[in-house]
Amino acid sequence: MEEDCVIQVENLTKIYHMGTVEVKALAGVSFNITRGEVIAIMGPSGSGKSTLMNILGCLDRPTSGKYILDGQAVERLTGDQLAIIRNRKVGFVFQSFNLLPRASALANVELPLRYGNVKNIRDKARASLEAVGLSERMNHRPSELSGGQQQRVAIARALVNEPSIIMADEPTGNLDTRSGKEIMELLLNLNQQYKTTLIIITHDPTIGAHAERIIRLRDGLLVTEET
Numbered sequence: 660m661e662e663d664c665v666i667q668v669e670n671l672t673k674i675y676h677m678g679t680v681e682v683k684a685l686a687g688v689s690f691n692i693t694r695g696e697v698i699a700i701m702g703p704s705g706s707g708k709s710t711l712m713n714i715l716g717c718l719d720r721p722t723s724g725k726y727i728l729d730g731q732a733v734e735r736l737t738g739d740q741l742a743i744i745r746n747r748k749v750g751f752v753f754q755s756f757n758l759l760p761r762a763s764a765l766a767n768v769e770l771p772l773r774y775g776n777v778k779n780i781r782d783k784a785r786a787s788l789e790a791v792g793l794s795e796r797m798n799h800r801p802s803e804l805s806g807g808q809q810q811r812v813a814i815a816r817a818l819v820n821e822p823s824i825i826m827a828d829e830p831t832g833n834l835d836t837r838s839g840k841e842i843m844e845l846l847l848n849l850n851q852q853y854k855t856t857l858i859i860i861t862h863d864p865t866i867g868a869h870a871e872r873i874i875r876l877r878d879g880l881l882v883t884e885e886t
Contacts, residue, residue: 665823665856666692666715671724673710673879684710685721686879694823695854697847699861699870706876709828712860716749716826717741729823746774750817750855752846754829756809758801764788764812765797771820787815791845807838814845824856825849831866843869 673685685707692698702708713719714726717733720741726733729748736744750771751757758767768784777783788797791811801809810830817825827846831839847869850857859866867873873885 663694664691665694665696665729667725667727668715669725671711671714671726672722673707673714673719674722683879685714687724688876688879688881690874690881690884692856692858695850695856697850697857697859697869697871699859699867699873700876701861701864701867701873702876703862705878707879708860708862708876710879711876712826712828712858715824715858716751717745746771747820748823750820750822750825752810752813752817752825752827752830754832756801756806756813756833758809758812758816760801763798763800764793764804764815767801767812768816768819771816775820777820783819784815787819788812790818790849791815805838806834807841810834810838810842811845814842814849818849818853818855821853822855824858826858826860828860829862830859831863839866 669689671685671688672683675682675684688711700708700711714721721734728744765784765788768787769780772780772783785797788794791814793808793811793815796804796808804812830846831842834842843866846857849855859870861867874881875883
């Protein structure tokens with residue numbers, strides 16, 4: 660694998676069995692992603708976007724094919740090894756924020772750090788919130804924050820372990836236009852600052868337009884790659 664290649668996918672397939680029916684969510688997808696690149700994965704509903712994201716994020720396994728992440732063959736790893744990779748190498752940002760409602764912004768960001776042998780948890784979480792512009796809202800619960808602020812907390816939580824990759828699944832889907840624009844600007848600025856690979860799963864062409872490259876899926880197949 661090339662030194663600057665953080666993800667290599669070769670002939671990736673994913674088949675679900677629903678009774679006697681076989682559903683091929685991915686039908687042989689191959690591509691590489693370079694370290695620090697901004698990628699948009701796009702396609703209509705049912706194209707395989709979510710399935711591909713789950714595999715790239717080590718939330719699921721492929722049925723067949725090769726997936727190499729930072730030099731590791733992911734398809735061969737155990738469940739515990741996949742959990743370690745998710746915690747250390749991949750940060751997730753979801754459309755619905757996925758914050759703990761009764762915890763403060765600071766406690767939400769501290770959560771990934773508590774799964775590893777990490778020192779100075781509080782300091783690291785504070786620094787991550789400061790990086791997304793929430794230094795004055797650290798002790799507020801999600802219900803006391805706007806949608807855009809909640810997504811900033813989610814981004815801070817994704818960044819706190821200094822992952823190789825940020826995966827953002829429809830990151831502006833629950834936000835108004837202005838907040839969505841601010842979140843995209845923040846993600847792109849963080850990509851430039853930390854050189855973290857940014858993978859955005861979206862159906863919105865205005866979001867996809869921010870990417871350096873667009874991978875388009877249809878019916879489980881990669882149909883185009885656009886620079």
